[in-house]
Amino acid sequence: MAIDSIIPPAVPGAASAPRRVLPGFGLSLGYTVFYLVLIVLVPLSATLAKTATLSWPRFWSAVTSARVLASYRLSFGASLCGALINAVFGLVVAWTLVRCRFPGRRLVDSLVDLPFALPTAVAGIALTSLYASNGWIGQWLEPLGIRAAYTPLGVTIALTFIGLPFVVRTVQPILEDLDTQFEQAARSLGASRWQTFRRVVFPEIWPALLTGFALAFARGLGEYGSVVFISGNMPMRTEITPLLIITKLEQYDYAGATAIAVVMLAASFSLLLLINLLQRWTSSRHVLV
Amino acid sequence: MASTVTFRLAKPRATAPADAADLEPAWIRRVLVSVTLGFLVLFLFLPLAAVFVEALRKGVSVYLATFLQSDTLAAIRLTLLTAAIAVPLNVVFGVAAAWAIAKFEFPGKSVLTTLIDLPFAVSPVVSGLIYVLLFGAQGWFGPWLSEHHVKIIFAVPGIVLATIFVTFPFVARELIPLMQAQGSDEEQAAIMLGASGWQTFRRVTLPNVKWGLLYGVILCNARAMGEFGAVSVVSGHVRGMTNTVPLQVEILYNEYNFVGAFATASLLALLALATLGIKSFIEWRTQRDTAAA
Amino acid sequence: MKTSLRFCLLAALVAVSTWTAHAAPQPVTLLNVSYDPTRELYQDYNAAFAKHWKATQGQDVTFNQSHGGSGKQARAVIDGLEADVVTLGLAYDIDALAEHGGLVPKDWQKRLPDNSTPYTSTIVFLVRKGNPKKIKDWPDVVRPGVQVIVPNPKTSGGARWAYLAAWGYALQANGNDAGKAQAFVTAMYKNVPVLDSGARGSTTTFAQRNIGDVLLAWENEAHLAQKEFGADKFEIVTPPVSVLAEPPVSVVDKVADKHGTRAVAQAYLEYLYSPEGQDIAGRNFYRPRNPKAAEKYAAQFPALKLFTVDELFGGWAKCQKTHFDDGGVFDQIYKP
Numbered sequence: 011m012a013i014d015s016i017i018p019p020a021v022p023g024a025a026s027a028p029r030r031v032l033p034g035f036g037l038s039l040g041y042t043v044f045y046l047v048l049i050v051l052v053p054l055s056a057t058l059a060k061t062a063t064l065s066w067p068r069f070w071s072a073v074t075s076a077r078v079l080a081s082y083r084l085s086f087g088a089s090l091c092g093a094l095i096n097a098v099f100g101l102v103v104a105w106t107l108v109r110c111r112f113p114g115r116r117l118v119d120s121l122v123d124l125p126f127a128l129p130t131a132v133a134g135i136a137l138t139s140l141y142a143s144n145g146w147i148g149q150w151l152e153p154l155g156i157r158a159a160y161t162p163l164g165v166t167i168a169l170t171f172i173g174l175p176f177v178v179r180t181v182q183p184i185l186e187d188l189d190t191q192f193e194q195a196a197r198s199l200g201a202s203r204w205q206t207f208r209r210v211v212f213p214e215i216w217p218a219l220l221t222g223f224a225l226a227f228a229r230g231l232g233e234y235g236s237v238v239f240i241s242g243n244m245p246m247r248t249e250i251t252p253l254l255i256i257t258k259l260e261q262y263d264y265a266g267a268t269a270i271a272v273v274m275l276a277a278s279f280s281l282l283l284l285i286n287l288l289q290r291w292t293s294s295r296h297v298l299v
Numbered sequence: 300m301a302s303t304v305t306f307r308l309a310k311p312r313a314t315a316p317a318d319a320a321d322l323e324p325a326w327i328r329r330v331l332v333s334v335t336l337g338f339l340v341l342f343l344f345l346p347l348a349a350v351f352v353e354a355l356r357k358g359v360s361v362y363l364a365t366f367l368q369s370d371t372l373a374a375i376r377l378t379l380l381t382a383a384i385a386v387p388l389n390v391v392f393g394v395a396a397a398w399a400i401a402k403f404e405f406p407g408k409s410v411l412t413t414l415i416d417l418p419f420a421v422s423p424v425v426s427g428l429i430y431v432l433l434f435g436a437q438g439w440f441g442p443w444l445s446e447h448h449v450k451i452i453f454a455v456p457g458i459v460l461a462t463i464f465v466t467f468p469f470v471a472r473e474l475i476p477l478m479q480a481q482g483s484d485e486e487q488a489a490i491m492l493g494a495s496g497w498q499t500f501r502r503v504t505l506p507n508v509k510w511g512l513l514y515g516v517i518l519c520n521a522r523a524m525g526e527f528g529a530v531s532v533v534s535g536h537v538r539g540m541t542n543t544v545p546l547q548v549e550i551l552y553n554e555y556n557f558v559g560a561f562a563t564a565s566l567l568a569l570l571a572l573a574t575l576g577i578k579s580f581i582e583w584r585t586q587r588d589t590a591a592a
Numbered sequence: 593m594k595t596s597l598r599f600c601l602l603a604a605l606v607a608v609s610t611w612t613a614h615a616a617p618q619p620v621t622l623l624n625v626s627y628d629p630t631r632e633l634y635q636d637y638n639a640a641f642a643k644h645w646k647a648t649q650g651q652d653v654t655f656n657q658s659h660g661g662s663g664k665q666a667r668a669v670i671d672g673l674e675a676d677v678v679t680l681g682l683a684y685d686i687d688a689l690a691e692h693g694g695l696v697p698k699d700w701q702k703r704l705p706d707n708s709t710p711y712t713s714t715i716v717f718l719v720r721k722g723n724p725k726k727i728k729d730w731p732d733v734v735r736p737g738v739q740v741i742v743p744n745p746k747t748s749g750g751a752r753w754a755y756l757a758a759w760g761y762a763l764q765a766n767g768n769d770a771g772k773a774q775a776f777v778t779a780m781y782k783n784v785p786v787l788d789s790g791a792r793g794s795t796t797t798f799a800q801r802n803i804g805d806v807l808l809a810w811e812n813e814a815h816l817a818q819k820e821f822g823a824d825k826f827e828i829v830t831p832p833v834s835v836l837a838e839p840p841v842s843v844v845d846k847v848a849d850k851h852g853t854r855a856v857a858q859a860y861l862e863y864l865y866s867p868e869g870q871d872i873a874g875r876n877f878y879r880p881r882n883p884k885a886a887e888k889y890a891a892q893f894p895a896l897k898l899f900t901v902d903e904l905f906g907g908w909a910k911c912q913k914t915h916f917d918d919g920g921v922f923d924q925i926y927k928p
Contacts, residue, residue, distance in 0.1 A: 031487050032402050033496035039399040042411070045392045049463055050418055053429035056439065060432050077923060099338045106335040110328045118336070120575040124343050126518060127571030129525030129545045130423075132564040135552060136346040139353065142801040146345065159801075160786045171342050193322055203323065232422025235527040235545075242786040243744055245926040252424045252528075253789070257746045259428070260663035261917065262670070262688055268432065271425045278420035279413075286413050436672035436693055445672065453673040535673040537623065537658045550659075553792040554631060555820040557800070 057275065060268040072269040077245055078254060085251040088162055089230030092169030093177075097223045100177025101215075107178070108185040122178050125171055130235030137168055138239045160242030165250065168236045173226030180222035184215050221288045228281040232274060350568050353561035365551075365562040373539040374547035375566075380455070381543060382523040385462040389519055393470025394512070398500075401478035402486065412475070418467040426464050427532025430457055453535030458543065461529040466519045473515030477508050510585045514578060521574040525567055619652035620856055625675035627662040627749055627839070628792050629813045633876040634679070640872055641863050645856065653856055661790045662749030669695065669844060676848050676857045679841045681749025683707070683901075684908040686842050695846045709838035710864035711878035714898060715750075715757040717829040718798065718807040718814045725805045729831050730761040733806060734779040741804035742784055743794040745915075745922055749839075750791035752916060754808040757835040759915075760904045764833065778925045799826070810837070812877035815892070836898035 061069060072078070106112075107119050125133065141148045141158040151158055158164050188211065196206040234252040241248045251274060258267035323331075355362055365371055396415060400408060418426065432438050434451040444451060451457045485507070489499040505512075527545040534541045542550060544567060552560035626634060638655040645653050658665065658673070662681030669675045670692045680686055689695040701708045719727050725738050733740050743751040755777065762776035763769070786803060788794040791813055798807040799821045806829075809817065814828045841861050848854040863869050870885035879893050880886045886893070905911035915921045 031490055032483060032499075033490070034398060034500070035403050035405075038395040039403070039405070042392065042396040042399050045395075046411075046414055049460075049467060050414065053433055053464065054417070054421075056429050056432040057425070059439075075918065076927065077918075099334070102331060103335045103338065106331045109323070110332050112332045116579060118339060120579045121339060121343050123518075123575055123578065124347065124571055127521040127525065127574045128347070129527050129548070129564070129567045131527040131545050131549055132350060132525075132567055133346060135548075135560070135564065136349045136353075138801075140345055140349055142803070144802050146349070147341070160803075167342075171346065174342060190322060197322070203327075228420040232420065232425070234422060234424045235531075238789060243789055244784075244787050245744075245746075245923070252422045255422070255424050255428070256789075257744075258918075260661065260667055260747055262667060262692055263918070264432070264437070266918070267428065271422070271428060274422055274425060278422075279417065282413050282416050282420050286409055286416070431671050434672075435670075437670065441672060450672075450674070452671060453668060535658055535668050536660050537656050537673075540656060552796070553628065553659075553790070555792075555796070555817075 054275065057268045057271050060265055061272045064265045064269060068265075069269050072266045073273050077249070078251070078270060080246040081249050081251040081254050084162060084165065084248065085231055088165040088169050088250075089173075089227050089233075091166045092173050092230050093223050093227040095166070095170050096173045096177045096226045097219055100174060100222060100226075101181055101219060104178045104181040104185055108182060122175050124175075125173075126175055130172070130233065131239070133171060134168060134236035134239035137164075137171060137236065141167060141240065159240050160244075160248065162248060164240040164242070165237055165248060168240050169230040169233060172233050172236060173230055176225040176229065177219065177222035180218045180225065181215055184218040188214055217288055217291055221285055224281055224285045224288065228278050228285070231278060231281075347568060350561055350564050353557060354565040356561075357558050361558055362562045362565075365559045366566075368559075370539045370542070371547055371551075371559075371563060374542045374544045374563075377455070377458070377540075377542065378524050378544040381459050381462050382520055384459050385466055385523045386516060386520050388463055389466055390470050390512070390516060392467070393472075393474055393515060396471040397474035397478050397508075398504075400475050402483045415468050415471050418464050419472075421464075423465060423526065423528025424532060426529035427461050430460055430464075430533050452533050453537070453541060455541070457533040458530050458541065461533050462523050462526055465526050465529050466523045469519035469522065470512070470515035473511055473518070474508055477511040478504070481507055510581045510588075514581050517574050517577050521571060524570055617649065617651040619654065620853055621654050621656060622676045622853060622857060622860060623656045623658065623674060624677050624679060624860075625658045625665050625669055625673060626679040627665060627681040628659055628790055629750070629810050629816070630679060630839075631657070631659050632816065633812075633873065633878060636876060637864070637869065637872045640868055641860055644863060644868070645859065649856075651856070653860075661747055663747060669847075674847045674851070675844050676851060676853045677841065677843055677861060679839070681839050682752060682908060683838065683840045684912050685749065686840055687909060689842075689844065693846075695844050696842050697845065700842045701840060703843075704841070704861060705865060706881050707838060708840045708842055709881075710841060710861070710869065711839070711873040711880055713811045713837045713839065713878055714834045714896070715754045715808055715837065716811045716814050716834065717831060718795075718809050718817060719805065719827050719829055721825055721827060723827055723829065727806045727829060730758060730765075730776075730833070733758070733808075734776060734783065736783075738783055738806065739785055739804040740780060740783045740806055740808060741786060741788075741794050741798040742808040743791050744787040744789055747789045748791055748794075750810050750813070751787075751794075753810070753835055753837045755915065755922065756901060756905065756911070757808070760835055760899050761831070761833050763904060764899070774921060774925075777921075781925050811879070811893070815877040830894040830896055833897045833899070836900045838900070 064072065103122065107115065107122075138145075138159055140146050141151070141164060143149065143152045143157065143159070145159070148158055156163070158167060192210050193206050196210050197203070201209070232252060234250070234256075237250050238253060241250060241253075243249050243253060251270060255267045255270050255274075258270065399405075400412060431452055433440060434444060434457065435441050436445060451460070485503050486499050489503045490496070494502065525545055526543075527549070530543055531546060531549075534543070534546055536542060536546060536550070538550070544563060548560050548564045548567070551563060624634060624638070634655075634657055638657070642653050642655070645651060658668075658675070660668075662685050666678070666680060666685035666688050669678060669689060678686060678689065683701060686696060686700060690698045690700060704710070717727055717733075719725070725732070725735075727733065727738065732738065742754050745751040745755045758777050758780050759773050762773040766772035766776075786794075786797050788797055791810060794807060795809065795813060795817050798804050799817055807814070807817075818826050818828065841864065843854065843857045843861060845854070848857045864873070865881065867882065867885065870880040870882040871888070874880045874885050874889035877892065880889065901908055901911055905914075913920065
C-alpha cells in the first residue's frame with residue numbers, strides 16, 4: 011500500500027501491456043510445467059497407455075457391461091442427488107452465514123470445512139454407525155420404513171457429506187460481495203422479497219452456485235473411502251464405479267480396471283473444463299456489473 | 300479475473316452486514332438459521348461426535364492406551380514423515396505456479412489451470428493405480444527398479460508420491476486467485492526501485508499472501524495426513540512399516556478393535572478441528588490486517 | 593605357479609566359508625503376506641517359530657505381517673510387494689503369482705504335503721443366541737424372511753468358499769443338477785442385504801450393526817467373533833455338509849532368492865506341519881492336518897461331510913472361470 015502512494019500509476023498502459031517487467035517468468039513457469047508433467051501428466055498417461063493394450067471391442071465391452079453401466083448409474087445418480095441437495099442446502103447455509111447473525115456463527119462457519127479435513131475412511135465409518143438401523147439416526151428412520159445404510163440413499167448421504175463445503179465456499183464470497191443496495195432499491199420499488207431474490211439476487215449467484223454444484227458432483231464421482239462402508243456393495247444396486255475398479259484389479263484385470271478409470275478420468279476432466287468455463291463466465295459477468 | 304473461488308478465504312469484512320438485517324422478516328431469518336443448523340448438525344456435527352463417543356466408549360485410559368501401541372506410533376511417524384515431504388514440495392510448486400499464472404499472460408493459461416486442478420477430480424483409487432502402473436513390478440519402470448533394488452511401490456516413496464498427487468492443487472489453488480486479485484503493481488514498483496526479483500518476492504509478495512499461503516498449507520497438510528484411498532492402493536499394509544494413520548484405522552477396525560479404531564480416527568478428527576481452528580485464526584488476522592490498513 | 597595360485601584361492605575360499613558357517617548368522621527378516629483372518633494365528637506362530645529357529649540354527653528371525661483380502665494381497669505381491677512367503681485364502685490366488693510374473697513355479701502346490709495346506713477350515717453358520725430363526729442346514733438359508741450376511745465373492749476369498757459351500761451342497765442334494773444348484777445359490781443371494789468387500793466387514797455388519805439372521809463365515813472367524821463379541825450373543829451352527837476350505841502357503845521363490853531367505857522361509861512353512869505348528873493352528877480354530885492335533889481339538893470341530901473344490905468343481909482355475917470371472921455364474925445371479 012505504501013509503495014502504491016509513492017509511485018503513481020506511472021507506466022502508461024502497464025495493466026494491459028505484457029507484464030514482463032517482473033522477473034522469474036521462465037523459472038516459475040518452467041518449474042510449474044516440469045512438476046506438473048512429472049507428478050500428474052506422466053502418471054496419468056500410464057492409464058491411457060495401459061488401456062491402449064486393449065482392442066477397441068474389448069475396451070467397449072469392459073466399460074459398458076451391465077454391471078459397469080449399473081455402477082455408472084449409481085455413481086452419477088448419487089453424485090447428482092448429493093450435489094443437488096448441496097446446491098439447495100449449501101445456498102441456504104451460505105445465505106445464513108452471510109446474512110444472519112446468530113450465536114455460534116463463527117464456529118458453524120469453520121465447521122463447514124470439516125469434510126475437507128476429515129479422512130474419508132473415518133467419515134465412512136462414522137456415517138455408517140449413525141445411519142445403520144441401530145445407529146443414532148438410523149433407529150428413527152427404521153420405523154418410518156426408511157433404510158439409509160446399505161442403500162443408494164446411504165451412498166447419497168455420504169456424497170452429500172463429501173460435497174457440502176464446495177457449494178457453501180463458492181457461493182459465500184459472491185454473496186458477501188453482493189451489495190444490498192440493489193435489494194433495498196428493488197423493495198422500495200415495490201418488489202416482493204421473493205421477486206427480489208429471483209430477479210436481483212439469483213442471477214448474481216447462480217453461476218457460482220453452478221460451479222459449486224459441478225465441483226461437488228466431480229468429487230462425488232470418484233469418492234471411494236467414505237462410500238464403501240455405507241453402500242453395502244450389492245452388484246447392480248449399490249456398487250459404485252471406483253469399487254468396480256478395485257474389484258477388477260483384484261481379479262488381475264489391469265487393463266479392464268484402467269479402462270474404467272479412463273472413462274472416469276474423461277468424465278472428471280470434462281467437468282473441470284466446464285467448471286473453468288463457468289468461472290470465466292462468472293468473473294466476466296462480475297466485471298460487467 | 301479470479302479463476303477459482305473454492306478455497307477462498309472469507310472476504311475481509313470489518314462490520315456485520317447490519318444493513319441486510321432489515322431485508323428479511325425475522326421469521327424468515329429464524330427459519331434460515333434453523334435449517335442451516337439442522338442440516339449441519341445432521342451432516343457434520345453428528346458424524347464428528349460419533350467418532351469421539353465411540354473412541355471414549357471404554358473410558359479415557361483405554362482411549363489413551365491405543366496411542367502407546369508400537370504399530371499406532373509407527374503409523375503416526377509415517378504419516379508425519381509423509382506430510383513433511385509432500386507439503387513443502389507442493390508449497391514450492393504452488394508458489395511457482397501462482398507466480399507464473401497470476402503475474403503473467405501467456406497462451407494456454409486456462410489449460411494449465413485446468414491441469415493443475417485435475418488431481419482434485421481424479422478418483423483416489425485411480426490416483427493410487429497410476430503409480431502402480433508406473434512403478435509396480437509389472438509396470439513401466441518396475442523391472443528396472445527391481446534390478447537396481449529401488450523400492451517405490453509398497454514402500455515410503457510410493458506413499459509420498461500418492462500423497463503429493465492428491466494434495467497437488469491445494470496451495471496453488473489458494474494462491475492463484477489471491478495473487479491475481481492483488482495484481483502486480485506493487486511488485487513492478489519494487490523492481491523499478493531497484494529491488495532484485497528475490498527481494499521483491501520476499502519483501503512485497505510474500506507478506507501480501509502469507510495468510511493465504513498458510514491456509515493453503517494447512518488444508519494441504521490435513522488432506523496429506525488424512526488420505527486413504529490412494530495410499531491404500533500403494534501401501535502394501537505391512538504392519539508397523541507402511542501403514543499410515545488412516546490405514547491403521549481400517550486395520551484396527553478390521554481387528555474388531557473398535558475403540559482403538561475410533562481413538563486413532565479421533566486423532567485425525569482432532570487434526571481436522573485444529574486445522575479449522577488455525578483457519579479461523581488466519582481469517583481473523585487477515586481481517587485485522589485489512590482493517591489496520 | 594598356476595596350480596599353486598588356484599590352490600591358494602581354493603584354500604582361502606574354504607577358510608572363508610567355514611568361518612562364515614561358524615560365526616553367528618546375521619539376523620533375518622521375513623515378510624509374510626497373508627489374508628484377513630490369520631492375524632491371531634500368525635501372531636502366535638511367528639513367536640513360536642522364532643524361538644524354534646533360534647534354538648536350532650542360532651539365527652534371529654523377525655517377522656513383518658501384512659493382512660488384507662486374499663485377492664488384494666496376491667495383487668500386491670504381483671505388483672512388487674516383496675513377500676518372502678504368502679499364506680493366502682485360496683490356491684487360485686497363489687496360481688496368479690505363477691501366472692503373472694512367474695513369482696512361484698507352476699507346480700508350487702506339490703512342494704509341501706497336503707496340497708501345501710497345513711491346516712484347513714470350512715464354512716459354518718453364525719446365528720444369534722437361541723437361534724431364533726431355527727437355522728440348522730443349508731435349506732434354511734434360502735427360506736424367505738431369513739437374512740444372510742456374506743461378503744462379495746469378487747473381492748473376498750472367504751466369500752468364494754461360502755459360495756462354493758452352498759453350491760456344492762445344492763449340487764449333491766439335487767443329483768448333480770447344475771441348474772438346480774444355480775437356482776439355490778440365486779435364492780440364497782436374494783436373501784443377502786449387504787455384500788461387504790471382505791470377511792471382516794461382514795462380521796462387523798452382522799455382529800456390530802445387528803444386521804441379518806445368519807452369517808456365513810470361516811469356521812475360525814466364527815469362533816473368533818464369539819470370543820470378541822461375547823459367547824452370550826452368538827451360536828455357531830455347523831451344517832451337515834460343507835466345503836473343505838484349503839488355505840495354502842508357499843515360498844515366493846523370486847523374492848526369497850533375491851533376499852537370500854529361501855532356507856528360513858522354507859523351514860518357516862515346514863514347521864507349520866510340526867506338532868507345535870499344528871497345535872497352534874488348532875488353538876486358533878483352524879482344523880489341523882495332523883491326526884494327533886486334530887484329536888486334541890476334536891471338541892471344537894464337530895464332524896461334518898466335507899467336499900473339496902477338486903472333487904466338485906474340477907480345481908480352482910476352472911471354478912474361478914465358471915463362477916467368478918466377469919460374466920460368470922455369480923454375475924448372472926445379479927442379472928436383472
